[in-house]
Amino acid sequence: MPNYISPLRDINFVLNDFINFEKIYERYPQSKDKMNSEIVDQYLQVAADFCENELYPLNRVGDQQGCKLRNGIVTTPDGFKEAYKKYVELGFPALTGDEAYGGQGFPSLLWIAISEILTSCNWAWGMYPGLSHGAMSTIEHHGTDEQKKNYLPKLISGVWTGTMCLTESHAGSDLGLIRTKALPNNDGSYVISGEKIFISAGEHDLSQNIVHIVLARLPNAPAGTKGISLFIVPKFNIDQDGNILDRNGVVCSALEHKMGIHGNATCALSFDNAKGFLIGPENRGLHCMFTFMNSARIGTAIQGLAASESSYQGALAYAKDRLAMRSLSGPQNPELSADPIIVHPAVRNMLLTQKVFAEGSRALAYYLSVYVDIAKLSNDESEKKIAEDKLALLTPIAKAFMTEMGVESAKNGMQVFGGHGYIAEHGMEQIARDVRISTLYEGTTEIQSIDLLFRKVLGSKGELIKLLIEEIKEETQHIPQHEEIASMYIKLENLVKEWHELTTYIQEELSSNPVEVGTISVDYLYFSSYVIFAYLWLKMAMAAQDKISQESTDEFYPAKIATAEFYFERILPRTLVHAELIKSQTKSLFKLSPHQFKFD
Amino acid sequence: MPNYISPLRDINFVLNDFINFEKIYERYPQSKDKMNSEIVDQYLQVAADFCENELYPLNRVGDQQGCKLRNGIVTTPDGFKEAYKKYVELGFPALTGDEAYGGQGFPSLLWIAISEILTSCNWAWGMYPGLSHGAMSTIEHHGTDEQKKNYLPKLISGVWTGTMCLTESHAGSDLGLIRTKALPNNDGSYVISGEKIFISAGEHDLSQNIVHIVLARLPNAPAGTKGISLFIVPKFNIDQDGNILDRNGVVCSALEHKMGIHGNATCALSFDNAKGFLIGPENRGLHCMFTFMNSARIGTAIQGLAASESSYQGALAYAKDRLAMRSLSGPQNPELSADPIIVHPAVRNMLLTQKVFAEGSRALAYYLSVYVDIAKLSNDESEKKIAEDKLALLTPIAKAFMTEMGVESAKNGMQVFGGHGYIAEHGMEQIARDVRISTLYEGTTEIQSIDLLFRKVLGSKGELIKLLIEEIKEETQHIPQHEEIASMYIKLENLVKEWHELTTYIQEELSSNPVEVGTISVDYLYFSSYVIFAYLWLKMAMAAQDKISQESTDEFYPAKIATAEFYFERILPRTLVHAELIKSQTKSLFKLSPHQFKFD
Structure with a gap:
């Protein structure tokens, strides 16, 4: 392995x-004292040690053993529970949590970096704390003060976990x-009944309680997406001090x-007649869910990055x-x-393809999470709005493209191994x-492509694209004296122009025909993604060249430029x-x- | 499922x-009376019934149970043995076998068609008889009369199976x-010792004996590929009448x-000191192996087709x-x-992509196997040579492209299912x-791409490409009056021109630098493959239009043209x-x- x-x-x-994060985070009082190199390095080192030593050895164990369900009780693979206990002891669940409820209040950038390492080491394990983040942020954004008081401290400390x-x-x-369905009780709570599937971390033995965030319909709710509400349904009912009471009516079937x-x-x-609590306004459940969905999409993008990185390694x-x-x-x-075999061009080509997607995905994910943080931390409405707009545009791109490239990288990883890539003990087929x-x-x-093209691009009448194009122009205006970088810049400039033209073409020629827009939406997503990656790779090359100009002799920098x-x-x-x-x-x-679409 | x-x-x-097979096979005395529609239909129907009813239900069983090794004995999944027994009773192993040794002497085209159905229904099972074909053809081509007499009848009847x-x-x-290693005994046999891995169907409970065809080195053989010889090593030693004696020194470890x-x-x-028999000349093992390898490559191409077809269905x-x-x-x-969801453009796009690769792969595989047959059946040296040359060119293309497109189709198959595609019971993830x-x-x-570009294209100084381009021109010279077909024809014409230009460019500009040739070989393989598929799709559209001109009202034909x-x-x-x-x-x-190629 x-x-x-x-x-x-x-x-x-x-x-x-690349990001120069200290300069960004020192602008905001909530992050100023937290986000400096020393602290960040320390956290990353602790995370790296924990993930490499505790989680990575469990990766294949988890794959081989899987989870077991007996009499409604789910047992996770050997070692998962102990690793989770250490994870809680190290304080990781609290990293980004609200300080009012025991969290450490770090911006998401640090969590994203840690989350990458964690997912690369053990994807399946990483989903347990990952899902908790979704539940936490939903309650933080949409819960009442009482709900926050009841659920957040235990979720933030990691003693409880959550699901969506x-x-x-x-x-x-x-x-x-x-x-x-959700039927109202007299005490303000609801009776929830229905069958859900694909609930990741829906039942397990890692935590004392599991807080489910559940989509359900109230009586007489409008049909379709406008009649869905959101509920908190704990696995065990709790009293007002957060103590665990009896089992609620939810079981893993x-x-x-x-x-x-x-x-x-x-x-x-x-x-089955589970007790639940409305979170957010009635019939606005899907809207509230979007808070979670966007962070879940970035989380999934990170999983794509992790697959690119681990298969590359x-x-x-x-x-x-x-x-x-x-x-x-x-x-x-x-x-x-x-x-x-690294001497063979086809092998090198596969390795470098993995490398550009692993490192490019890292750049995109981290860059994106800076906008997540700015949208949260900034008090400047205009800065906030720009960050939110860029996030809206880039999230479907990061989710779709980084995962697709993760799939491609994992395929390349197996391919480099030849027949051995197909054999479990080498670990490549698991990735x-x-x-x-x-x-x-x-x-x-x-x-994602429909979200990008219909909602984000056409929905903003092209404004979101223009916003990003402005950023690209601004960030690449000082191209250093460097033959290869100058040549990349020209390619990017032409490409951005083409992107703008294609977008205008879609707006002007196709948007009256939604079927035609739908037909090209996946291609539009890919085109946009390759533009974004080109931008990020040029910026990384520029950052590397900066260091070289400052007399750095670290071989890392010319290697970065060559990778760009x-x-x-080639890409x-x-x-x-x-x-x-x-x-x-x-x-x-x-x-x-x-009728013609058949095979017999 | x-x-x-x-x-x-x-x-x-x-x-x-498309092929008009009766017209082709009536030219050869050995196939004239065998390859008519009535007989072929009958065989296909028997094969379809057997595969759908016996093999398909075992497909998931095989995936779930796998094979088990206990004390050197390998047990196949439930039902595999019984299915093999029926397969033998139906006479399928003998289909293409030499009539002198109990075979039915059918050309490979019929076997390819049956093999497609068989593999689509149960890939893993299909490999047991599939590997026997390799062993049989190796002995047929390179064995002595005695070796043929000793091994072929039992292999052809299917009572024994083979491996490579x-x-x-x-x-x-x-x-x-x-x-x-292979050390000579005094009696003309050899003592074989060594460790082999990845031996498909290497040990199992389907057949009475297993005939291994083994690559090994004689004492003092030249280093590298020129010092390898080929040996027959049966699992059980046999007497001169083909009766089974004691166990030979080969075990599944x-x-x-x-x-x-x-x-x-x-x-x-x-x-471990197994008794073996030299087959073919000393140190010419790899050369002899090519007979098998080419047929194995077409067999693997068929597996790609099967994955496209079954994931499409x-x-x-x-x-x-x-x-x-x-x-x-x-x-x-x-x-x-x-x-x-078939109404959604992205879903349709994935389905049609699967369809063009499934049906296009079928066309390529069957067309290719006609050349396999002509190379074997024809007494006209020029016709034989042309068939062999085209086979040499098209085999790496079919192997690589049809399998890569099988991988792509299977990915699309899961993607159409959404999250359900990831779940075992739906069968898509197994594909x-x-x-x-x-x-x-x-x-x-x-x-394959290196074989194609170095050996076949540059090795023939571009002659093999020219040969195929001539065929394309000849076969597409009578384009019917049909707007879409005419438009496809123009696209193909331009593409063939570009193919020729690219080939010339590689010959003239790059061939002095093998690293540069190696760098672009995979892209050259893909480009060539898309050209070949364009040719086959145009020919299929023409064949369909022919039927429409003959007043056929079968909706199959316009659907075929629309698929082309x-x-x-879109492709x-x-x-x-x-x-x-x-x-x-x-x-x-x-x-x-x-040194720079690192991640830490």
Whole structure:
């Protein structure tokens, strides 16, 4: 099994050289004293030690053992419970929590960095605390003071965990179809009944209580998405001091058999006259849910990054070690029976492709979470609005693209291993199975593309795109004297122009026909993603060149610039297809009648 | 679990309308009386019944149970043994076997069609008889009369099965590194000792004996690929009448834990002073192996086709049934709570992408196997040579592209299912796991691309490409009066021109630098593959239009033309990236030193 090493050098580069985070966070009183290099380094080192030593060794254990359901009780794989106990002792659950309820009040950027390491080491395990974040932030944003007092301290300390209960077997992407019912009691609480599926961390043995956030319908609620409300339903009822009472009417009726993430309990939950509490306004449940959904989407994007990183690390180690055939330019290691396979162009191509997606995804995720923080921390309404707008635009891109590239990276990881990539003990096939969920849950790639193009781009009449294009122009106006960087800049400039033209074309020529917009939305998402990555890679190259100009002799920096070049040379041409598909007609897509659409 | 229906309608179209197989096979005395519609239909129907009713129900059983190794004995999943018994009773193992040894002497085209159905129903099971074909053809081509007499009748009848033992743990793509030894005995036999891995069907309970074809080194053999010989090593020694004697010195020391194809026993085999027999000339083992490898590559290509077909069938059924959201053009089924997801452009796009790869792969595989047959049946040296040349060119393309497209189709299949695609009971994730081996074994995609570009294209100084371009011109010279077909024809014409130009460019500009050729070989393989598929899709559209001109009212034909249009409109633009990557410089690929290539 390949060893995982926390990529602290690159994380450090992204935080300091690329984002220059101290300069940003010192602007806000809530983060000023927290976000300095010393503290951040310390947290990252503690996280790296914990993840590498405690979580990583459990990664394959979790995959092999999976979770077990017996008489309604779910047992997680060996060691999961003990690792969670240590995680709580180290204080990680409280990292970003509200200080009023025992949290440490750190901005999300630090959590994102830690979360990357955690997910790279053990995706399935990482989902247990990950889901708690969703529940916490929903209660923080939409709960009453009493609800906050009742639930937040225990969730923040990690003694309890949380879930999000959205999906029903007939209602996934289309939540308007859900049927779970909520009937009011006389005391202001509700009786919740219905069947939910795909509830990650829905039942397990890590925490004393589980706080479910549940979508359900009130009596006489309007049909569809406008008749859905949000409820808190704890696994165990609690008294007003937060003490655990009797078991509530919610049980795990089944565990799903999945392709991967075996260590996480994906539950079917039966709500049978469970006691629940309305959170947020009646019939505004989906709206409240969006708070959670956006953070869940960034969390899923991180999972894509983690798959790119861990499959890259595995493949790189193997490519340096495995001997097969001679270099096409003649033997590189004549003393060995053959050359290590990293000498072969196709292998290098796969490794560098993984590298640009791992490091590029890191840049995007961290950069995005700075906007998450600014939107929360800033008191300047205009700055806040810009951050929210950019987040709105970039979230579906990060979610869809980083997970799709995670899938591609994991495939490359197996491919570098040849036949050994298919064998469980090498760990590469587990990454490929685990990552496969990420383009499906929290809104498929196709759903993200509709969100991006219909809601964000056309919905803002192109304003969000313009906002980002302005940023790109501003951030790249001081291009250093450097041949390769100058050449990348010209490519980016042309590409941004093309992006703007394509967007205008869609607005002017296609937007009256939603089917045509839908037809090209996935290609538009990919095109936009490659533009964003080009921007980030150019900025990273510039940051690296800055260091070189300051006489740094660290080999990391020229390697970073060369990696950026690879992105521009070998990856960016992919935009050609997407541009062509956006511009060209698609008469054939709807030609076949359902009747003709058959195979027998 | 989605139901599989043998796609006999499309198979029939490819055999009759596209290939016009009767006209081809009536030219050869050995096939004249065998290959007529009546006989072929009958065989296909028997195969379809057997595969759908016996093999398909065992597909998930095999995945769940896997094979078990206890005390050197491998047990296959429940039902596998009984299904194999029926398969033998039905006479399928003998289908293409030499009539002199009890075979039925059918050309490979019929076997390819049956093999598609078989693999679609149960990939893992299909590998047991599949591997026997490799052993049989090796003995047929290279065995002595005595070896043929000793082994062929039992292999052909299916009472025994066979394997191919190539890989060792340190030697996969680079077989020159193998270490298994063969020491001569006084009686003309050899003592074989060594460790082989990844031996599919290496040990199991389906057959009375297993005939291993083993690569090993003779004493003082030259190093590398020129010092490898081929041996027959039976699991049980046999007497001169083919009766089973004592156990030979070969045991299964371990079963691999794999991502998929769990029902097939992937064995580590220990050869410990096993008795073996040289087959073919000394030190010419790899050369003899190529006979098998080419047929194995086509067999693997078929597996890619099977994954495209079965994932397409599953996704199509689900897309017609699953309700979510309304069509972007307004409700299509107002009586239902939502529209079936087949109305959504992204879903249609995925389904049609699967369809063009499933049906296009079928066309390529069947077309290719006609050349396999002509190369074998023809007495006309020129016709034979042309068939062999085209086979040489098209085999790496079919192997690599059809398996990669199988992987893509399986991914689409899961994606259409949304979160349900990740759940085992729906069957889609099994297809994705099973198919993943196909771009790895029998030479990775990257190895195929090197074979294609170095050996076949540059090795023939471009002659093989010219040969195929001539065929394309000849076969598409009578384009019917049909707007869409005419438009496809123009696109193909331009594309073929570009293919020729790119090939010339590589020959003239790059061939002096093998590293540069290696850098673009995968892109060249993809570009070539999309050209071949464009050719086949145009030919299929022409064949369909032919039927329409003959007053056929079968809706199958206009659907076929519309599917071809989809290929030209939505798939063919992918060539833009590959052409660009072939033409553009890649200064960045080797910029990073191994030392800079790190993550910590």
